[in-house]
Amino acid sequence: MDIRLSAEEVAFRDELRAWLGEALPTLGNPPGSDDWAARREWDMGWQRKLYDAGYAGINWPSEFGGRGSTPTEHLIFLEETTRMGAPYVGMNFVAQLHAGPTLILEATAEQQARHLPAMLKGEEVWCQGFSEPNAGSDLASLSTRAIRDGDHYVVTGQKIWTSFGHVADYCELLVRTDPEAPKHRGITWLICPMDLPGIEVRPITTVAGSSEFCEVFFDEVRIPVENRVGDENDGWRVAMVTFSFERGTAFISELLGTMNQLAEMAELARSIPRNGSTAWDDDEIRREIGRLQAEYDALWALTKRVVSQAQRTGMPGPGGSVFKLYYADVKKRMADLAHRMLERNALVLAEDSGDEQTGGDMVASRLYVLSLSIAAGTSEIQRNIIGERILGLPKER
Amino acid sequence: MDIRLSAEEVAFRDELRAWLGEALPTLGNPPGSDDWAARREWDMGWQRKLYDAGYAGINWPSEFGGRGSTPTEHLIFLEETTRMGAPYVGMNFVAQLHAGPTLILEATAEQQARHLPAMLKGEEVWCQGFSEPNAGSDLASLSTRAIRDGDHYVVTGQKIWTSFGHVADYCELLVRTDPEAPKHRGITWLICPMDLPGIEVRPITTVAGSSEFCEVFFDEVRIPVENRVGDENDGWRVAMVTFSFERGTAFISELLGTMNQLAEMAELARSIPRNGSTAWDDDEIRREIGRLQAEYDALWALTKRVVSQAQRTGMPGPGGSVFKLYYADVKKRMADLAHRMLERNALVLAEDSGDEQTGGDMVASRLYVLSLSIAAGTSEIQRNIIGERILGLPKER
């Protein structure tokens, strides 16, 4: 058990730091949240810079153009980029972390050659077509139909929660090819170009007023059979192999960003008037800041444990579901604390300018955190997973 | 909606206050918690005083010797007796609140004449033989067997959580007379004298170290058929009729006693040193005291609503399960607050003398509160009841 970095890891970190120190000042200001063309350019531009510097596909094997880093190096990469304020993976998310790894493990050489280099260079935006409105937590009950017609699958149905669907070039799409088979056995994984006729993308407005999620409607969309990855009706397994690329790093940027917010909140507490003094002098507020820091530090330690397990065994430990469940609760407490501190100023959301004095971004964050216990498996589902897979409690029938 | 007492209710209250003012000073000191003979004498003596003053069987119909009071008068009775520190119903609990009402509604005239006057005068201690170790929350799955043999039922099995079983004269006993029938349909309600051969009573030690609960073992105990109340195999219904006597008053003494504890805790907070001042000056502690008071006041208001509904319709409102569920949580928070305030003194339980300065009784209370979410229907069961019976959500299969 050693949390210290090895000499190689220190070298990796220092080299990365040096590069970030040079690269970041050249970026300019990020685009506004509604300017999708500019956002695409920004995200893809950063990916290209990573590619040129040798940091693209950090966790991809080198034979597929990736860097082939260890999980610890991946952790260092995320820590340092977050720490120094580098752009987030953004709309490269699906290509880098889902579709790319899946193609590496399951696609044909032609499919790989067509897409992997483009993904690494920031030339293709991918989106995910897994979720459906009527499936929800029961993902495998998806009903988007694909009927074989010669060299094509003819796809009709609806997907939801497709991030960046309106910007994407390709979709990793799960469709039902055998409605008679048990639900996990009749699914097929397709590469779907988003410019095919019959695809309609409608942005979803979230409770926070943002619109990075979309609904995607498929009306007899003809997808070539050569776009299939894996066998017909074997798509569920194909979709699941992505998880073998998981190494406990999924929430690192999120967590470290949150720790930054907490430090800002502590700063803010020292300046907000309260009870004739400042919020910092309120025992309850100050202690809650301390408790939250303790929990975030612990979650950071848990992350290092999960990453270390991935490094040792190739598979992350069971800490992933624990992390997600626990983090959602703690971050909600932080959002509540912000409201308590802000008192009447909690009426106002941040303007885009980010009025720090009033903490309006913390109010916006209170909306965002509502999604933490829902997205990518609700907290209820996480508890089932922990109860059944880790603790061995019997499944409900 | 009027929370003010009517003229009649005020008259009832004032008369009761006057009587309590005279009666209580004559009582002397209560016996030690392990002196069961003295405790019996104390509890039954108080019951006799109530009887002589016309307050016995406050919610029993007058034709059965009760006072026939309204639910509001019952509430006033509990409020005033708690407020003035009168003895709790103690080991008269089952006779007054369960067995007595059941006999009133379901027993034969002979059975009633035999027991009801004795119950009112404090001459019979009753205990309850419903729960079983293997039934738990699934009460109706009880398996204590009764086999008919001429004029007797021969009873074999085990009961648990029988309060005062080692002191009681009679037991209201549920037995299974038809093991083939659906579980609610094969149960019979018997009056079981506790001195019959084959009955063994073993006290259970609770986590708090007390022993008012017992296990009762039945080994071919012969109970006369004439002791049956209601029909054979109709005992589940008979047991349930008791609840029609329920008028939302079950937790009144408990709640009002708890409010007294909170006031004591606020007093204590003003004297406990903390951070160079007192615990009262700790924002978090003082506010939590305020919040707890708000919740207890609200639960007291809820009680008055439930009692008023009982007064109007003869049936208490759905607030009973809500009360129990909510109260268990709030009282646990109060126990946690006590530990927080006491800091290192939380290591010590109260001696019998009750060392108020160290708040040791609050530590003991922290153990007791563990039972609040378990006894008489766990919080999980209460949530099922609220979800299914009140909100109409579908039952689990």
Add this chain to the structure above:
Amino acid sequence: MDFELSDDQVALCDGIRDLCQGRFDIDTVRGLADCDGVDRQLWGELADTGVFSLVVPEEDGGVGLGWAEAGLVFEQLGRALVPGPLVGTLLAAGVVDDSVVGLIERTDGPALVEYPDVLDALLVLDGDGVWRVDAAELSFEAAQSVDPLTPVGRVAKLPQGEQVSEETYGWANRAVYLSSALQVGLATGARELAVAYAQERQQFGKPIGQFQAIKHKCADMYSREEVARASLYYAGCVMDATMGPGLPAEPGDYLYFHGCTIERGDALGDHEHRELVRAVSGARILAAEAADHNGKDCVQVHGGMGFTWEIDAHLYLKRAWALTPCFGSLDRHAERIADMVGADPLAYTSSMG
């Protein structure tokens, strides 16, 4: 004692609920965002039914009911998500002639005023009483509100205005009470929406309400709501018993607020004061927390859909958040109650003869 709704009170609730269902259905309510929260036509209809003149004595042209009834009505308005400066407009009835009236506490710095675009007047509470500021005198800068149906504007400094009352204690307590009533209604609306979804939404081949994780969450929502409601109704009765319908109490003991300390005067005895503070601030805390938690749970029960603008879950939550920072923070109210925790806690409960 009869702490159940009277037949008249039940009829009143039903009437307001019908009115809301007929005139303030959810599409209409959502549409009010386009007119800054208040449509004068609809607002007039509300006024015509007597919603705002409820506690004005009949001889002065009001409905002549009590604070208990005002709470019941506001509970229904909250449940239907009706927006607008409801609290200020009710309290202003019979005091000023304006139709759409905001209410705010005076603080040293800039003020956030709700519904700034639609007000006729703003009443300002401070330690010296209540002051009417004409809407024309208000210059504000729009700010982005947490609740799309509670627009807010930032006023650099509130004008002094013209004094319309010399007491604040009663006003402040009533404002707290009415806000609490709206929040109990929000908690109810959110619970109803969640339960309906839990009954209908299927996952893993059964309605999600069959899973204990969802069923028990709904049970907790109901429990919070019922406890908060009891607390609210109790506060209404105490207000009627101590202040009387329509009668502003004389200046009274302190109510901790953000900006000012409000003194209690002589008309209210120690005992009534204690009772009122515990009841009103208690209702405030429980109602605000029930609305917040039920709003969050309603989102969670809806899963991903709960995170969309299209589903109404967030509207309950955001309204709860918009109402909570009004008339004293929950922490202040908790401190206020703590100061009333006395040597004989039951004296408080046993005197309502």
Add this chain to the structure above:
Amino acid sequence: MDFELSDDQVALCDGIRDLCQGRFDIDTVRGLADCDGVDRQLWGELADTGVFSLVVPEEDGGVGLGWAEAGLVFEQLGRALVPGPLVGTLLAAGVVDDSVVGLIERTDGPALVEYPDVLDALLVLDGDGVWRVDAAELSFEAAQSVDPLTPVGRVAKLPQGEQVSEETYGWANRAVYLSSALQVGLATGARELAVAYAQERQQFGKPIGQFQAIKHKCADMYSREEVARASLYYAGCVMDATMGPGLPAEPGDYLYFHGCTIERGDALGDHEHRELVRAVSGARILAAEAADHNGKDCVQVHGGMGFTWEIDAHLYLKRAWALTPCFGSLDRHAERIADMVGADPLAYTSSMG
């Protein structure tokens, strides 16, 4: 970085677990209540396996391991509910010659001393260092402990004793850390007991662990435990990195305690101090809360049986309660961390090169 247990560490854990299962089975542990918590024979066996001399350097006759390993061992002892003044005895090893050693913080008033009947000596921490008080000098009055396996006595005033160390900072942090390790073990033991019961106990025709109400409670228990464990292991690594095995740090910055303020001296840099405080006090809070909540949940999962003395659930909870008020309240630790929340929170995490 390799934040997984090494093979040696796994073997150490297994060894201690086997020892506990063999010599400290639950019946034996319960029986120790009859000898005031410590049986000299069994205590000697623990000592012989090196449990107390773990961090004493090999050249001084110890095992020569680090604080990380000490935490792992204490976690196993907590999991098995092993009673006795474990923390004091380990920290005393190599400093005094006594076999059964208590540790306490000096306060102004009377002191509550754990295991007063069985101590050879009591070490007392104060702002000036650590002092050895011979058991013969201790006169105490027995008090009824919340934990049947942690007897306590009330000492009117602690004797001054003989100084054995001039620094307190390191001692205090290590005591906090070792107590946290015991509590992580308690959280684990309670969770294991609850899960085993949930798998076996049938209600309504199925194992109760099949109901989400129970299953999800168990999942929450596991989550708390895992997060607390990560925090503990992290603290162990930070202790080894900043203090080194067996090396008391020089006097250091303040650790808020009940009675005294402990100063930090020069040997530890700002950065190490910050790191140590956050890691140790963080582990303290998370471990104490995990042990408390898991103890309560373990009782609840057992239903009525959980409320009986016979079932072991309460023993985990009571031990958790007995350990929590030692070496600073959780509130103090939270305040201590708050003071370390800095402008660049990641500087803390990114420097362990």
